[in-house]
Amino acid sequence: ETGVTQTPRHLVMGMTNKKSLKCEQHLGHNAMYWYKQSAKKPLELMFVYSLEERVENNSVPSRFSPECPNSSHLFLHLHTLQPEDSALYLCASSQDRGTGNHEKLFFGSGTQLSVL
Amino acid sequence: AQTVTQSQPEMSVQEAETVTLSCTYDTSESDYYLFWYKQPPSRQMILVIRQEAYKQQNATENRFSVNFQKAAKSFSLKISDSQLGDAAMYFCAYDDMRFGAGTRLTVKP
Numbered sequence A: 001e002t003g004v005t006q007t008p009r010h011l012v013m014g015m016t017n018k019k020s021l022k023c024e025q026h027l028g029h030n031a032m033y034w035y036k037q038s039a040k041k042p043l044e045l046m047f048v049y050s051l052e053e054r055v056e057n058n059s060v061p062s063r064f065s066p067e068c069p070n071s072s073h074l075f076l077h078l079h080t081l082q083p084e085d086s087a088l089y090l091c092a093s094s095q096d097r098g099t100g101n102h103e104k105l106f107f108g109s110g111t112q113l114s115v116l
Numbered sequence B: 001a002q003t004v005t006q007s008q009p010e011m012s013v014q015e016a017e018t019v020t021l022s023c024t025y026d027t028s029e030s031d032y033y034l035f036w037y038k039q040p041p042s043r044q045m046i047l048v049i050r051q052e053a054y055k056q057q058n059a060t061e062n063r064f065s066v067n068f069q070k071a072a073k074s075f076s077l078k079i080s081d082s083q084l085g086d087a088a089m090y091f092c093a094y095d096d097m098r099f100g101a102g103t104r105l106t107v108k109p
Helices: none
Strands: A004-007 A010-013 A018-025 A031-037 A044-050 A053-057 A064-070 A073-079 A087-094 A111-115 B003-005 B010-014 B019-021 B024-026 B033-039 B046-052 B064-069 B074-079 B088-094 B103-108
Touching: A004 A087, A010 A018, A018 A031, A018 A087, A031 A073, A044 A064, A044 A073, B003 B088, B010 B019, B019 B103, B024 B074, B033 B064, B033 B074, B046 B064, B046 B074, B074 B088
Parallel strands: A010 A111, B010 B103
Antiparallel strands: A004 A018, A018 A073, A031 A044, A031 A087, A044 A053, A064 A073, A087 A111, B003 B024, B019 B074, B033 B046, B033 B088, B064 B074, B088 B103
């Protein structure tokens, strides 16, 4: 399998549930990203990992907890979410995440999350 | 802070015609990169084209080209000979941190 793979494709959860989103990249990249995509709003960068070290955390609520155990895998752990957290969560990777942020991104197909 | 604005929520083009999608951005940097990404119904975003700000020449990729106006902070995408497969959401991006809200392109047969 090639590219960036995200599971599950769809997820429905209650506000008291705990769930995790998984992302796996088979491109040999060193940087991985989580984005939130809400309807008619710009894509929001949530977290960036470079060589398994978190390098960006854009004021994301603590109910979202990322984990990057190695350069190929990225998780987003969810707990006590709110209905406004319903969105498409996209994972991406890039070769590196050096200065200038000029690398092109390779995206997965996303997890469509609904919080009831 | 860098912001990216796409002023056209929706655009429509006839098959085989040309369409231009607009993007403006705000930055105080002199060296940066700009991107156009396409998101089809499959949801997987793919890179269409990339422009380096210090390069005067506009980037081109087959039927896709940009009109980069650095002083005006404008970065429009031109799609020539539009095809049905071009129908998608198109996002303009400044580096990997700032994206526009997207333009939905419809291609009419």
